[in-house]
Amino acid sequence: MNNIAILCSGGDVSGMNPALKHFVEYALEKNLNPYFVYDGYEGLIDNNIKLTSYCDVAGIINRGGTKIGSARSQRFMLQEHRKIAKQNLEALNIEMLVVLGGDGSFRGLDVFYKETGIKFCGIPATIDNDINGTDYSLGVDTALNIIKTSIDAIRDTASSFKRAFVIETMGRDCGYLALVSHLTSGSELCLIPEKEYDLKSYEESFKEQIKNGRKYFIAIVSEGIKQDSKEIAKWFEDKIGMESRVSVLGHIQRGGNPTIYDRLMAYKFVTKAVDGLLQGRDESVICYAKSGFEFKSIEEVTSKTKELDTEMLSYLEK
Numbered sequence: 001m002n003n004i005a006i007l008c009s010g011g012d013v014s015g016m017n018p019a020l021k022h023f024v025e026y027a028l029e030k031n032l033n034p035y036f037v038y039d040g041y042e043g044l045i046d047n048n049i050k051l052t053s054y055c056d057v058a059g060i061i062n063r064g065g066t067k068i069g070s071a072r073s074q075r076f077m078l079q080e081h082r083k084i085a086k087q088n089l090e091a092l093n094i095e096m097l098v099v100l101g102g103d104g105s106f107r108g109l110d111v112f113y114k115e116t117g118i119k120f121c122g123i124p125a126t127i128d129n130d131i132n133g134t135d136y137s138l139g140v141d142t143a144l145n146i147i148k149t150s151i152d153a154i155r156d157t158a159s160s161f162k163r164a165f166v167i168e169t170m171g172r173d174c175g176y177l178a179l180v181s182h183l184t185s186g187s188e189l190c191l192i193p194e195k196e197y198d199l200k201s202y203e204e205s206f207k208e209q210i211k212n213g214r215k216y217f218i219a220i221v222s223e224g225i226k227q228d229s230k231e232i233a234k235w236f237e238d239k240i241g242m243e244s245r246v247s248v249l250g251h252i253q254r255g256g257n258p259t260i261y262d263r264l265m266a267y268k269f270v271t272k273a274v275d276g277l278l279q280g281r282d283e284s285v286i287c288y289a290k291s292g293f294e295f296k297s298i299e300e301v302t303s304k305t306k307e308l309d310t311e312m313l314s315y316l317e318k
């Protein structure tokens with residue numbers, strides 16, 4: 001029997017646990033020995049690698065986060081540590097690696113592959129949905145649903161108190177979470193890093209809306225914009241004349257019960273990744289685009305910044 005390992009790297013997402021569960025079950029079905037690497041690349045270096053079985057993944061499909069931990073490893077950037085990681089994998093005869101993570105995690109993996117020849121398949125997993133070459137990354141749907149629930153709740157208090165709420169979403173330099181949340185929650189303002197804005201251009205219309213009976217505003221801003229959310233709230237107070245509050249959603253966006261879509265995508269991503277490795281693919285990322293699942297090179301996935309869908313972006317035009 002051949003040996004295969006899985007690890008999670010970078011920010012955890014809801015969907016990693018369903019992926020781990022299916023990984024173990026599918027590997028066993030394919031007559032492979034499944035291993036868990038704990039705490040991302042740190043576990044590779046520290047030899048925190050364990051053979052796993054069905055009982056290790058019982059009762060995790062409904063849980064956010066990752067049972068095997070994740071990390072952003074600085075040590076893995078150094079060759080001396082990658083050498084140790086290689087020795088650890090070789091000692092266990094692990095020839096195939098599945099890595100759930102973002103583009104930063106894949107870049108490290110590419111270097112590792114070139115030095116060691118250990119085959120890998122990346123599975124895009126980040127709530128930011130900012131990986132080039134894939135329309136979907138694991139965890140995005142759950143994050144969007146958490147944001148939706150939060151905005152719906154904030155709307156209740158915003159309307160009761162006649163307030164403007166500035167709700168900050170995660171996403172680093174990518175405004176995907178904010179934009180989709182704006183389009184699906186009927187907010188009045190959306191600010192994302194991909195689009196220049198001038199708050200002044202909203203002033204007349206917002207004041208007019210208040211005159212016509214508007215009682216509250218919801219503004220969704222992405223953490224990557226140049227201004228601090230507090231400055232946007234101050235603008236509501238000073239220029240629009242409405243009391244305001246800021247809600248930074250923060251890490252609640254990364255946790256929670258994985259949605260059906262994320263569980264299904266976890267299942268599909270893992271199946272494709274394991275199949276790809278068994279068919280001899282040695283350094284690829286399994287991506288999901290309009291045409292379906294497709295293996296892409298690490299170069300394609302990591303060399304460019306993903307751009308927001310132009311159609312969705314056009315909905316922001318005034």
Ligand code: F6P
Pocket residue numbers: 011126127128170171172223254
């Ligand atoms: O990349 C995922 C992400 O949640 C980003 O949206 C956010 O900017 C960052 O990670 C937060 O990182 P940390 O968990 O290290 O605070």
